[in-house]
Amino acid sequence: MKLSIRLAKKSDLVAYTILHQKTFQDAYTNKKIGLTKKHFSKKVFSSLRIQDYLRSNLTLTKKQKTWVVFLKSEMIGSITRTDKGKEYELRGFYVLPKYQGRGIGKQLWKHALNFAKRKDITLDIYAHQLKTINMYKKWGFKIDRKKKAFYRHWAEWPKRLKAKCIYMRLSSKS
Numbered sequence: 193m194k195l196s197i198r199l200a201k202k203s204d205l206v207a208y209t210i211l212h213q214k215t216f217q218d219a220y221t222n223k224k225i226g227l228t229k230k231h232f233s234k235k236v237f238s239s240l241r242i243q244d245y246l247r248s249n250l251t252l253t254k255k256q257k258t259w260v261v262f263l264k265s266e267m268i269g270s271i272t273r274t275d276k277g278k279e280y281e282l283r284g285f286y287v288l289p290k291y292q293g294r295g296i297g298k299q300l301w302k303h304a305l306n307f308a309k310r311k312d313i314t315l316d317i318y319a320h321q322l323k324t325i326n327m328y329k330k331w332g333f334k335i336d337r338k339k340k341a342f343y344r345h346w347a348e349w350p351k352r353l354k355a356k357c358i359y360m361r362l363s364s365k366s
């Protein structure tokens with residue numbers, strides 16, 4: 193597979209939105225907590241709030257970098273690294289469902305964070321996303337119990353719908 197990885201640009205917004213919408217819809221739905229495909233629909237992703245959030249990920253600064261990966265002309269993955277001083281935060285790490293499990297996420301990871309050995313790497317993740325939690329555990333991350341779990345609610349969802357999130361940390365000492 194001939195992949196190309198580059199830093200993101202503001203003009204990537206449309207492709208970046210499609211990548212997120214498709215991947216969220218596939219990965220994060222969960223009957224038990226009532227999260228269905230409609231909560232990650234194209235309409236939800238076109239809301240001003242989410243467009244602003246995605247646009248902010250594409251804004252590169254000294255502290256924040258986003259990389260995107262392409263297969264020919266299709267954007268199939270992304271990763272964002274933010275320097276938070278004492279630690280790095282990992283965010284926006286997605287590979288389109290049909291390309292998952294083929295080593296693309298690992299390549300993005302290496303590109304963005306392999307060098308970051310001197311600082312811890314932290315992230316938050318939906319507690320029901322067990323497949324990815326297990327992947328991170330395999331990579332050396334541990335659940336960060338010092339940071340309390342929290343419930344995420346999107347303004348675009350019905351009032352009472354919320355999903356538990358946890359923090360994970362890869363210690364620089366591990």
Ligand SMILES: CC(C)(COP(=O)(O)OP(=O)(O)OC[C@H]1O[C@@H](n2cnc3c(N)ncnc32)[C@H](O)[C@@H]1OP(=O)(O)O)[C@@H](O)C(=O)NCCC(=O)NCCS
Binds near residue numbers: 297299324
């Ligand atoms: C998490 C994600 C970005 C990883 O990208 P990917 O291209 O699927 O990952 P890779 O193919 O490089 O695999 C990474 C590891 O996970 C394992 N893995 C990936 N898919 C798997 C599957 N379906 N079953 C079992 N293991 C799997 C691989 O064996 C690999 O293990 P290794 O590190 O020991 O080699 C991608 O799967 C994704 O977008 N998932 C849904 C959204 C999500 O949870 N994002 C993270 C938010 S914090």
